[in-house]
Structures are given as C-alpha cells and as structure tokens.
Amino acid sequence: MVVAHPRKLLHRTVKALFRSLGYELVWHRRQESSGGARYVVEFPVTAVFDYFYAWETRFHIDGHPYGGSTDYTSARVSLLNIAELYDHTDFRGKSVLELGPLEGGNTLMLSRLGARRITAIEGRVENYVKCCVVKNLFGLENVTFALDDVRNVSLDAYGRFDIALVAGVLYHLDNPHILIERLSVIADNLVISTHYADAASPSPNAEVLTLKTKFGTYRGRSFREGGLHEINSGLQTTSFWPFEEDLTRMLRDVGYKNLTVIKSPLLEGDPYSLIYLVAKR
Numbered sequence: 184m185v186v187a188h189p190r191k192l193l194h195r196t197v198k199a200l201f202r203s204l205g206y207e208l209v210w211h212r213r214q215e216s217s218g219g220a221r222y223v224v225e226f227p228v229t230a231v232f233d234y235f236y237a238w239e240t241r242f243h244i245d246g247h248p249y250g251g252s253t254d255y256t257s258a259r260v261s262l263l264n265i266a267e268l269y270d271h272t273d274f275r276g277k278s279v280l281e282l283g284p285l286e287g288g289n290t291l292m293l294s295r296l297g298a299r300r301i302t303a304i305e306g307r308v309e310n311y312v313k314c315c316v317v318k319n320l321f322g323l324e325n326v327t328f329a330l331d332d333v334r335n336v337s338l339d340a341y342g343r344f345d346i347a348l349v350a351g352v353l354y355h356l357d358n359p360h361i362l363i364e365r366l367s368v369i370a371d372n373l374v375i376s377t378h379y380a381d382a383a384s385p386s387p388n389a390e391v392l393t394l395k396t397k398f399g400t401y402r403g404r405s406f407r408e409g410g411l412h413e414i415n416s417g418l419q420t421t422s423f424w425p426f427e428e429d430l431t432r433m434l435r436d437v438g439y440k441n442l443t444v445i446k447s448p449l450l451e452g453d454p455y456s457l458i459y460l461v462a463k464r
Contacts (some may be wrong), residue, residue, distance in 0.1 A: 255288035277345040287317035355417030367437040379405035
C-alpha cells in the first residue's frame with residue numbers, strides 16, 4: 184500500500200475542508216534558498232469579510248465591493264468628501280487623531296489624503312478587530328488603531344496631534360463638553376461632523392436638558408442610545424445633543440475661536456440635523 188506524504192495529506196484535508204465551506208484554495212509553491220519548498224494559502228477576500236456577522240462599511244478591493252452598504256465616498260456619510268472642507272484644512276503630512284473609526288472607512292480616506300500619522304481610537308471590540316483587518320488588507324502602515332473609550336483621551340495617553348477628526352462621536356456622549364475640553368490641549372484643529380438638537384432633532388418630544396460646566400451652562404436634548412450591541416450606538420445609555428449655538432459656544436469657551444460651519448447635505452426624510460465644522464485655536 185502506498186501512503187501519501189504527510190504534507191500532501193495535510194493539503195488534501197485543508198482543501199476538502201474549505202471546499203465544503205464553498206471556498207477554493209490556491210496553493211503557491213515557493214522555492215526557498217535551501218532548495219526545499221513551502222506552501223502559502225491565498226484566502227479569498229470574501230472569506231475575510233464573511234468571517235464577521237455583519238459589516239456597516241462598504242470597501243472596494245480590485246474593483247469589487249465588500250462589507251456593508253454604507254458608502255464613505257458619499258458626502259452624506261463622510262465630511263471628507265465635502266470640497267469646501269479643504270478650503271479650511273489639509274491633512275497632507277499631518278498627524279491626525281481620529282475618534283470612533285467604526286470599521287476604518289474614514290481612516291482609509293485619511294491615509295489616502297496623505298496624512299503622515301493616524302491614531303484611531305475605537306471603543307467596541309468587534310469594530311476594533313475589523314479596523315485591524317482593514318489595516319492589513321489595505322496596508323495602512325501609517326495607521327495605529329487603539330482599543331479605548333474616546334472619553335479616556337488625554338494628552339498623557341496619546342500625545343499631541345495636528346488635527347483631531349471627530350466624526351459621528353459627539354452626539355453619542357453624555358457630556359461632550361468634557362471631550363472637547365480635553366481635545367483643546369491635544370490638537371489645535373478639530374474637524375467635526377455631528378448631529379445637534381433643534382426643535383425637531385432628535386425628536387420634538389426629546390427632553391431638554393441643561394449641562395453644567397466650569398465655563399457655564401449649555402442646553403441640549405436627551406437621546407436614548409441603541410444599546411451595547413448596536414455598533415452605531417454610544418457606550419452609555421443616553422447622550423446629550425447640544426443645540427447648535429451651544430455647541431459652537433462649547434468650542435469657543437475652550438479656546439477654538441476660529442469656527443467655520445459647513446452645513447451638510449441631508450438625505451430626504453432624515454430626522455436628525457447634521458453639521459460639519461472646522462474649529463481652530
């Protein structure tokens with residue numbers, strides 16, 4: 184009886200396993216300097232994305248879409264697609280602190296915009312792991328992802344940056360003023376995308392609250408978050424949405440005196456008011 188070489192048996196077993204799951208493996212035989220050979224499995228990109236239960240962000244690799252349905256090349260999803268933004272800021276060669284990258288959609292764009300160094304802080308474990316996968320898939324060598332609550336951001340923990348990108352974060356916090364004050368000693372420039380309160384946003388019946396700080400009081404509305412298992416939700420049960428004038432006053436009170444407001448395009452029927460702005464010390 185002829186017995187197959189153990190390596191061949193291993194290859195057959197692995198190929199049979201993955202074929203049963205619907206994948207076809209491609210083995211590349213590479214010669215080593217010793218004259219021997221080693222084999223490398225080339226996994227389909229689909230297998231990487233399918234490993235996770237669901238994705239929010241759509242990524243394109245070799246012209247093919249992967250992941251979710253949220254398109255970061257649209258102006259409604261990412262302020263990085265707003266042409267007017269670049270009249271007031273430039274990411275090329277800059278160090279950038281990104282808060283709440285979700286799955287790395289904006290992070291990928293920042294890298295392509297020429298940022299020199301990006302540190303992105305994500306508070307949900309699954310999102311953080313997805314970010315690390317995206318970093319490897321796209322070879323984002325100038326990016327570091329950190330698993331942390333953005334409310335822990337401090338100068339001692341993360342150092343200084345040229346710009347802080349705060350996109351889709353402030354309206355998930357129960358006290359956004361604390362984060363804004365901390366950022367004021369970390370970055371001289373903020374690029375912000377956030378929902379804010381008005382007569383109808385987040386809803387006409389949302390409770391009006393007053394936030395007390397050492398700089399005075401700020402008014403806003405209460406919003407109930409979606410829970411710990413909702414990837415687009417905050418890490419606490421409720422959040423505070425300041426009114427637009429209170430948000431801009433928060434920024435000025437901590438030293439961001441130069442504010443440029445860029446109104447964002449809204450989807451038809453969007454219930455939440457959204458603002459894009461650039462804040463400079």
